[in-house]
Amino acid sequence: MASELLAAVRASALRSLAPPPRLSLSDWIEREIRLPADVSALPGAIRLYPFQRGIADAMSDPGTERVTVVKSARVGYTTLLVGLLGSHVVNEPAPVLFVLPTEDDCRTFVVGNVEPTFEASPSLAGALAGDQGAADRNTLLSRRFPGGSLKVVAAKAPRNLRAHNTRILIVDEADGMEMTAEGSPIALAEKRTLSFPDRKIIVGSTPIFEDSSHVLGAYVRSDRRVFEVPCPHCGEFHEVRWADIHWPEGKPEAAHWCCPGCGCAVEERQKPAMVAAGRWRATAPEVKGHAGFRINALVSPLANAAWGKLAAEFLAAKDDPGLLQTFVNTVLGEGWREAGEEIDENALAARAEPFSLEALPPEVLAITAGVDVQRDRLEVTFVGWARDGTASVLGHRVVWGLPEESETWSELDGLLKERFPHPLGGRLGVDAAALDSSDGATMAHVYAFAFPRAARKVLAIKGAPGQRPWIEKSKGRQKGGWLWIVGVDGIKSHLVARIARGRALRFSQTLPAVWYEQLASERVVVRYARGQPQRRFERIPGRRAEALDCVVYAFAAHQVLNVNFDLRTSEMRQVTEPARPERRGVIKSRWMDY
Numbered sequence: 001m002a003s004e005l006l007a008a009v010r011a012s013a014l015r016s017l018a019p020p021p022r023l024s025l026s027d028w029i030e031r032e033i034r035l036p037a038d039v040s041a042l043p044g045a046i047r048l049y050p051f052q053r054g055i056a057d058a059m060s061d062p063g064t065e066r067v068t069v070v071k072s073a074r075v076g077y078t079t080l081l082v083g084l085l086g087s088h089v090v091n092e093p094a095p096v097l098f099v100l101p102t103e104d105d106c107r108t109f110v111v112g113n114v115e116p117t118f119e120a121s122p123s124l125a126g127a128l129a130g131d132q133g134a135a136d137r138n139t140l141l142s143r144r145f146p147g148g149s150l151k152v153v154a155a156k157a158p159r160n161l162r163a164h165n166t167r168i169l170i171v172d173e174a175d176g177m178e179m180t181a182e183g184s185p186i187a188l189a190e191k192r193t194l195s196f197p198d199r200k201i202i203v204g205s206t207p208i209f210e211d212s213s214h215v216l217g218a219y220v221r222s223d224r225r226v227f228e229v230p231c232p233h234c235g236e237f238h239e240v241r242w243a244d245i246h247w248p249e250g251k252p253e254a255a256h257w258c259c260p261g262c263g264c265a266v267e268e269r270q271k272p273a274m275v276a277a278g279r280w281r282a283t284a285p286e287v288k289g290h291a292g293f294r295i296n297a298l299v300s301p302l303a304n305a306a307w308g309k310l311a312a313e314f315l316a317a318k319d320d321p322g323l324l325q326t327f328v329n330t331v332l333g334e335g336w337r338e339a340g341e342e343i344d345e346n347a348l349a350a351r352a353e354p355f356s357l358e359a360l361p362p363e364v365l366a367i368t369a370g371v372d373v374q375r376d377r378l379e380v381t382f383v384g385w386a387r388d389g390t391a392s393v394l395g396h397r398v399v400w401g402l403p404e405e406s407e408t409w410s411e412l413d414g415l416l417k418e419r420f421p422h423p424l425g426g427r428l429g430v431d432a433a434a435l436d437s438s439d440g441a442t443m444a445h446v447y448a449f450a451f452p453r454a455a456r457k458v459l460a461i462k463g464a465p466g467q468r469p470w471i472e473k474s475k476g477r478q479k480g481g482w483l484w485i486v487g488v489d490g491i492k493s494h495l496v497a498r499i500a501r502g503r504a505l506r507f508s509q510t511l512p513a514v515w516y517e518q519l520a521s522e523r524v525v526v527r528y529a530r531g532q533p534q535r536r537f538e539r540i541p542g543r544r545a546e547a548l549d550c551v552v553y554a555f556a557a558h559q560v561l562n563v564n565f566d567l568r569t570s571e572m573r574q575v576t577e578p579a580r581p582e583r584r585g586v587i588k589s590r591w592m593d594y
Contacts, residue, residue: 025060026053028091029083036120039113043120046079051227051295054280056080058291059202060087066290068218069204072297072333074305077204078109081170082117084202085150088168089127093147097166099189101176103154106141109172110152155185162188167196174205174214178466186214208467209493210335222292223282227299229274234262237279240298242332245307252311257298268308272301296333319504320389321497343499343520345513352509357382357395361506362423364392365568366561369416369433370553372546373403373442378412381550382430385558387565391498392506393551396515403442409449416458426572432457432560434471434553437483444479451481457560461553463488465536471556486556492522492537495551518547 023031026048037043048056052075058067059080071077081098088094100106118124128143128150141152153160155177169189171177177185186203193199205215228237238244238260246265247255257266266274278299297305310331317323325336355361364384372379378399384392397415401408419427437446437460450460461471461484468487498505507516521543525536539545 023091024057025084025087026056028087029056029080032090032121032123033079033083033086033117034120034122035079036116039116039120040079046083049076049275049301050278051275051280051293051299052076052080054225054227055293055295056083058293059084059200061291062198064289064291065200066218066222067200067202067204068215068222068290068292069202070207070215070219070292070294070333071204072206072295073330074297074300074302075295078113078172081172081202081204082113084168084170085114086118086121086124086127088148089145089150090123093145094168095148095164095166096150096168096170097164097189097192098150098152099155099161099169099171099177099185100152101155101173101178103156105173106152106154110141155189156180158182158185158188161185161192165192165195167193167199169193169199169201171201171203172205174203174218175208176205176467177214184214206329206333207335208329210337213335216335219292219294221287222284222290223287224284224292224294225280225282226294227278228281229278229299231259231261231264232266232270232274233264234259236261237281240296242296242298245298245311247308247311252315253308255307255311257307268306271299271307275299275301294333297331321500321504322494325493325497343496343523345516345520348499348507348519349511349513349516352507352511354509355392355394355506356508356510357420360384360394360420360422360428361386361392363387363390364394364422364428365565365572366431366558366563367394367420367428368554368557368561369430370550370555370557371412371433371435372549372553373436373439373446374546375439375441376400376402378403378408379546379550380412380415381547381554383551383554383558385561385563390504390506391555391558392508393511394508395510396512396547396550403445409445412449413453416456422572424569424572426574428572431563432459432557434459434461434484434486434557436461436463436549436553438462447479447481451479454481457557459484459557459560461486461556463549463552465489471559484556486553488552489537491552491555492548493524495548495555496524515547518544519551521545521548 030046030048033046035043035046055069058064069077085096088096098109100109118128127145129145143150151164151166153164155161158180169192171186171189174186180188182188190201193201203215203218207213207216210216226239228239230237236259240257244258244260245255246258256268258264259266280293297310298307313331314327317327328334328336361384363386365387366385368383368385370381370383380397380399382394384394386392399408399411399415401411416430416433419429422428435446435450435458437443446460450458460481463486466487466489468485468490470491471484471486474483474485495505522537522539522545525538
């Protein structure tokens, strides 16, 4: 009896000396993190959803080296990343490196998420001090805390990734990162973790293109977990997919989920209980040390992710390829797949319709022009725009002449000033034009023409590949004016999607056959550079691309328009009769009477 009592006393003493049980990251976030009102619509203490808890706990699991998250918007992923950082600041100090696509993304993350959340959370307030090291170091994005550090760097510059060794690597929006001169920024960042045997690599992103997505590729190599919820009727667990969301014709607000197992309809009001009882299931459990998660907005309990709201969003986007891709990426968390690799020019020509610059479609209420500058001519394509975003290629003109001759530009100026008769009675002119200035031999001439006409929205542009905005103003003035950078790959992908759907891009019967051949001059290919897939457009051998370039530039010019379609319609209807010459009275002289 005495020996048993002595053993119990010893066990109690050992327990008092042992560290307290480790709190899971999900529990710690709920206990310590507070969200301010300028970060969340639900400020204060956090209550994580089950799908968030599973991701968070994998991030802090010592037995898991890699975590991959394929995500949509509206699932609270950023909150988990800030919570993970906070846990490393106060619980497990370590060097932490965040990699985001651009410098602006880095600043937004620190200023808009990290700093407000840390200040609102008592255990984290004041925990991050600015790095007072080298004078050229950016203290906003470089912080120190006892036993560790935080670096937030942009993926664009390889030197950012070479400069820091880290144990905790967090890559956010991986699919928005472009290949650098030294290879994949994600691969470069991962090399900075090699000296740490207990490293942690977390990669998350909304996927963009299915065939070149980094995050989808990483997910395939993981244990591929899916979040499943129980059907209230049959009790079976299923992942909620868009194919199982249905609604009555014309009533998206009545959208519901149909259980794939029993076929019963599940209403929106039943979703919170289903999600609360949900679970993560690994579909490749044989993979160890790499946890992969796939989550979409269909299981988000947020009010703006209700099935009825998402169904309405889908209906608003389904006829516009650009909007539809955004829906597929950000709501469904899926990669976008192009309808085809090549455009069939003969099929396009067969779709030509009886309209032109001289006979505008009634719905066209704005016109943009794309100008491709060649060494002996200027090629111009005119695109008309309807209220619903439908684009109509109205015609194509060629201005023959050398770029160094003023007569060439005078003729173009007259063409861009021309006004075309509208069926409503008025006349419609060119609202904006984009001129290619990427040829060094003709660049100065384009600048000289475009810069003085900036008030007319005549833009000097330069195309740039990769994932970029469709058009953005350069950071500095170029020889007295502004150069505009056009993301040509994004617009070309949009064009391919429009053409595949057939209804959102129309063609005039005045376009010659060679124009269609030039429009179909490129195809989508996936090439591997340093082992990483890169999606890009390549020229089909033997084809010219003036028509394609012109249409891309006209689409870019459309981005700078802000047309009031109601006012424009009214203007087209208000036809003013040309003023007649004033008839002056005749004063007769009496001198002839004498």
